[in-house]
Amino acid sequence: MQNRIRQAFPQYAAISPFFILFAIFGAFPVLFSIWISFHSWDGIGPMKWVGLEQYSYLLGDPTFWKAIGNTMIIWVLSTVPMLLLALVIANALHNATRFRTFYRIAYFIPNVTSVVAVTLVFGSIFSNNFGLLNAFLQSIGLGKIEWLTQPWGIKIAIATIVTWRWVGYNAIIYLAGLQAISADVYEAAKMDGASPRQTFWRITVPMLRPVILFTAVTSTIGGLQIFTESRVLFGDTSNIGGPGDAGMTIVSYLYQSAFIKNQFGYGAAIGWALFIVIVLFSIINWRLIGGSDDERLTSRAKRRAERKIAVQKAADVQEKELADVR
Amino acid sequence: MSVERLRTLVGHVVLMLGVAVSLFPFYWMVVMASNTTPDIFSYPPKLLIGSHLFENMGKVLDNVDFFGSMLLTLITAVSVTVLVLFFDSLAAFAFAKYQFPGQKVLFGLLLATFMIPAQLSLVPQFVTLAEFGWIGSLKALIIPGAANAFGIFWMRQYAAGAIPDELISAAKVDGASFFRQYLSVGLPVLRPGLAFLGIFTFINVWNDYLWPLIVMTDPNRLTLQVALDQLNGLYNTDYSMVMAGALMSVIPLIGVFLIGARSFIADLAAGAMKS
Numbered sequence: 331m332q333n334r335i336r337q338a339f340p341q342y343a344a345i346s347p348f349f350i351l352f353a354i355f356g357a358f359p360v361l362f363s364i365w366i367s368f369h370s371w372d373g374i375g376p377m378k379w380v381g382l383e384q385y386s387y388l389l390g391d392p393t394f395w396k397a398i399g400n401t402m403i404i405w406v407l408s409t410v411p412m413l414l415l416a417l418v419i420a421n422a423l424h425n426a427t428r429f430r431t432f433y434r435i436a437y438f439i440p441n442v443t444s445v446v447a448v449t450l451v452f453g454s455i456f457s458n459n460f461g462l463l464n465a466f467l468q469s470i471g472l473g474k475i476e477w478l479t480q481p482w483g484i485k486i487a488i489a490t491i492v493t494w495r496w497v498g499y500n501a502i503i504y505l506a507g508l509q510a511i512s513a514d515v516y517e518a519a520k521m522d523g524a525s526p527r528q529t530f531w532r533i534t535v536p537m538l539r540p541v542i543l544f545t546a547v548t549s550t551i552g553g554l555q556i557f558t559e560s561r562v563l564f565g566d567t568s569n570i571g572g573p574g575d576a577g578m579t580i581v582s583y584l585y586q587s588a589f590i591k592n593q594f595g596y597g598a599a600i601g602w603a604l605f606i607v608i609v610l611f612s613i614i615n616w617r618l619i620g621g622s623d624d625e626r627l628t629s630r631a632k633r634r635a636e637r638k639i640a641v642q643k644a645a646d647v648q649e650k651e652l653a654d655v656r
Numbered sequence: 657m658s659v660e661r662l663r664t665l666v667g668h669v670v671l672m673l674g675v676a677v678s679l680f681p682f683y684w685m686v687v688m689a690s691n692t693t694p695d696i697f698s699y700p701p702k703l704l705i706g707s708h709l710f711e712n713m714g715k716v717l718d719n720v721d722f723f724g725s726m727l728l729t730l731i732t733a734v735s736v737t738v739l740v741l742f743f744d745s746l747a748a749f750a751f752a753k754y755q756f757p758g759q760k761v762l763f764g765l766l767l768a769t770f771m772i773p774a775q776l777s778l779v780p781q782f783v784t785l786a787e788f789g790w791i792g793s794l795k796a797l798i799i800p801g802a803a804n805a806f807g808i809f810w811m812r813q814y815a816a817g818a819i820p821d822e823l824i825s826a827a828k829v830d831g832a833s834f835f836r837q838y839l840s841v842g843l844p845v846l847r848p849g850l851a852f853l854g855i856f857t858f859i860n861v862w863n864d865y866l867w868p869l870i871v872m873t874d875p876n877r878l879t880l881q882v883a884l885d886q887l888n889g890l891y892n893t894d895y896s897m898v899m900a901g902a903l904m905s906v907i908p909l910i911g912v913f914l915i916g917a918r919s920f921i922a923d924l925a926a927g928a929m930k931s
Contacts, residue, residue: 334756334757335756335757337756338754338756338757340750340833340834340835341750341754341756341759341834342756344746344747344749344750344834344838345746345747345750345751345762345808347743347746347747347802347803348743348744348747348766348803348804348805348808349762349765349766351799351800351802351803352769352803352805354784354800355777355781355784355799355800356769356772356777358780358784359777359780359781359783359784360772360776360777360780362777362780362783362784363776363777363779363780366779366780366783373782373783373786415674418670419670419671419674422667422670422671422674423671425663425664425667426664426667426668426671427664428668429668429671431918433671433675434917434918434921435914435917435918435921436675436678436679437674437675437678438913438917438921439678439679439682439910439913440678440681442859442863442909442910442913443682443863443906443909443910444862444863444865444880444881444884444905444906444909445863445865445881446863446865446881446884446885446902446905447685447884447902447903447905447906448681450884450888450898450899450902451681451684451685451688451899451902452681454684454688454696454895454899455681455684459697460696460697460698460699460701462684462701465699465700465701468699469700494677494678494681497674497678498678499924502921502924502925503924503925505925506925506926551773555773555774555775557866558865558866561865561885562865562885562888565885565888565889566889581775581866584775584778584779585778585866585870588778588779588782589782589870594779594783597778597779598779598780601775601776601777601778601779602776604773604775604776605772605773605776608773609771
């Protein structure tokens, strides 16, 4: 064994940079953040032990709950239309035989463009007084909407930016999933006389389930960490969440607590709250979309067993009746 | 017209509409960057490209050290990309093509690190780097990201299928050391995979905002994204200048993307399918 380890020295050396870097900049900070979250600390002065006080304050902090609520709303407003649109686009891309490369590049470009630049552009489009969107609404006879002041307007603006950046990315991934479905399946459906709509909902969507799960999980993790959009939209360190904190996300609140107000202990506690929220949502995604194969197998087996028992019972009853008659 | 052809046509119309939505903000960015701020804010707004682009770009250069920031960002993005390509492909090569004690456990550990959100360690990471005295220096931007789990995982999947075992055996017979095998057998085969990981890493580092915002505390040494944000914060009224800055920051990146776009998109989708 020792010899084998010594022989494998080059391989250990090859994989060591990642593990060394992870130990210093990943594992250690995570453990350290537990320690920090038990303290009151401004990052410079001495750390003062407060036990679980940061966490109990967190649970009763209205701004924290507001940040969670905002993040959830923005997440739903962006993820649902984003994944549905991506599915539609991927389906259209799959059927298109011409201009494929052009379409793919055009749909993917938003994703490689920096969030800061994109947010600046959208910020001007949504601008209350002189924005393109309000100019358009006015020109067709509808009134202006104060997008960047109203709580819902702010969330819609942020969700629009997120959706715009990520629809193409998800569509490309769905497209790869669609291309992996064998043509035989579609052929069989056609033979059975399935309509295009039936084919889409009964074959395409179920076969895409693993890919949909992948995009749902990544969108959840990304969506719960939204920060840059609202930070740049309101570009103001004294009012980071925008008017009425309507654009304050969990990460915005973490950033504000730790790096503007210098409450490092509280910032660390918010980090752990974020971690728990992400884990919870990943589990929900898994349950809703993934549903383990074992589970389905067992439920099917259960149903089969129940049917058998019912048949058996019916047979028993019959036999009994027959016996009674006799 | 047959039903089939009508459906194809409808498909293209839908896709073209999507392309228009996808590309419009870029057009709008150019419109705003090439008009004056009063023109942008007039009603009805100007919808066509104007003639003040270079004037607005000049104002950007007057107000922030644009090229300094771009150089800083370029150095960071290139350094991180080179380091990530080297460390990740080396580790991936070892994981994919060799057996050594603890290999499975170590790879499982690597996958487990995916689960940790970056923001969880934001505060302690900052404190750690402050302890090292790295805050404000390029080291804080480059070293922590020099190797990553995503790249190793992705390259390992790629290497496992792409590198023939016979080539490695042959190199071993020739007495090549592990590193020699990596250089002469691994790297040439991995080149397409490296191209994808390279573009992906470069774009991510170039666009990163939160981490540079926290660690680059010297106002004279900001990355492009943070500088751009500052431009917006300081001169809230001069929109056309801010847009000119946004345009200037976006162009090099789109260039990098377009160079390798076709295979990049295909590789990204393939990676998502494997995981």
